[in-house]
Amino acid sequence: MKRILFTLAGTVLLATIAGLALETASAADAPAESLKAPAAFESIKDKDARSVALFEEMGKVFTHPRCSNCHPRGDSPRQGMAMHIHQPPVVRGAGGMGAPGMRCSTCHGKENMPFVTGEGSIPGNPAWRLAPAEQGWVGKSLAQICQQLKDPERSHMTLAELQKHNASDGLVGWGWHPGKGRQPAPGSQTLFGELTQAWIDTGARCPQ
Ligand code: HEC
Numbered sequence: 001m002k003r004i005l006f007t008l009a010g011t012v013l014l015a016t017i018a019g020l021a022l023e024t025a026s027a028a029d030a031p032a033e034s035l036k037a038p039a040a041f042e043s044i045k046d047k048d049a050r051s052v053a054l055f056e057e058m059g060k061v062f063t064h065p066r067c068s069n070c071h072p073r074g075d076s077p078r079q080g081m082a083m084h085i086h087q088p089p090v091v092r093g094a095g096g097m098g099a100p101g102m103r104c105s106t107c108h109g110k111e112n113m114p115f116v117t118g119e120g121s122i123p124g125n126p127a128w129r130l131a132p133a134e135q136g137w138v139g140k141s142l143a144q145i146c147q148q149l150k151d152p153e154r155s156h157m158t159l160a161e162l163q164k165h166n167a168s169d170g171l172v173g174w175g176w177h178p179g180k181g182r183q184p185a186p187g188s189q190t191l192f193g194e195l196t197q198a199w200i201d202t203g204a205r206c207p208q
């Protein structure tokens with residue numbers, strides 16, 4: 001019986017590793033998406049409509065798996081382009097840093113760490129932890145994400161602080177330097193910061 005169980009566990013492990021390898025291969029092959037600069041929206045004369053269009057462009061970043069994987073509404077981070085539940089299972093724990101004995105920092109270091117064998121890497125950053133549940137985006141519409149970003153109760157940031165966060169926060173910046181085998185977020189952090197500023201300057205309107 002023991003031996004059967006052992007074989008079974010081995011098979012599941014192998015299948016998991018094979019699955020991960022397949023996924024990293026396809027992610028590495030996918031080209032990075034593009035992001036438009038604020039100038040591309042100047043032709044929209046109506047200021048409110050321009051603001052909404054700017055936010056929709058920013059939405060390409062918010063809803064990209066490199067960002068949303070750390071912004072779930074539930075208790076577990078997501079992984080990969082398919083945004084599946086984190087393997088091995090982990091929970092957010094106090095401050096989003098994982099349960100005692102299974103902290104994010106047990107596996108995630110200060111920087112990305114290439115796998116010893118194979119193509120992928122373990123993502124890393126000194127501040128690696130899960131975003132608070134009230135800042136979760138997975139499964140939400142862009143309109144909902146926009147309203148939540150502007151709601152002081154959930155965002156805990158002014159619009160100016162939000163712009164600064166988008167333009168220069170290190171954990172946000174990781175999204176464009178996600179390590180081997182992972183597709184970066186669209187565009188660049190600089191462009192994302194500029195879009196955020198242009199959105200604020202046009203009145204920070206939300207899509208309906
Ligand atoms: C490793 C996990 C992780 C990743 C990856 C990540 N974030 Fe976050 N995010 C956080 C945490 C933690 C917070 C809470 C920040 C704080 O309290 O300083 C946060 C907060 C935010 C906020 C403030 C939300 C609000 O409602 O005010 C924004 C905006 C944000 N992140 C954008 C991004 C973007 C854009 C990306 C991808 C380019 C990204 N994040 C990737 C963990 C992450």
Ligand code: HEC
Pocket residue numbers: 020024065066067069070077078079080081086087088090091092093096097098099102103104105106107108120121122123128129130182
């Ligand atoms: C037991 C080890 C382990 C622990 C603990 C752990 N992780 Fe991970 N995590 C990994 C590995 C390995 C990967 C990379 C999987 C891959 O790409 O094949 C990963 C990937 C991720 C990703 C996916 C990045 C992407 O965009 O694809 C996120 C997000 C993440 N972890 C967040 C967390 C958070 C937050 C915690 C703590 C609450 C945590 N992890 C705890 C091992 C761990």
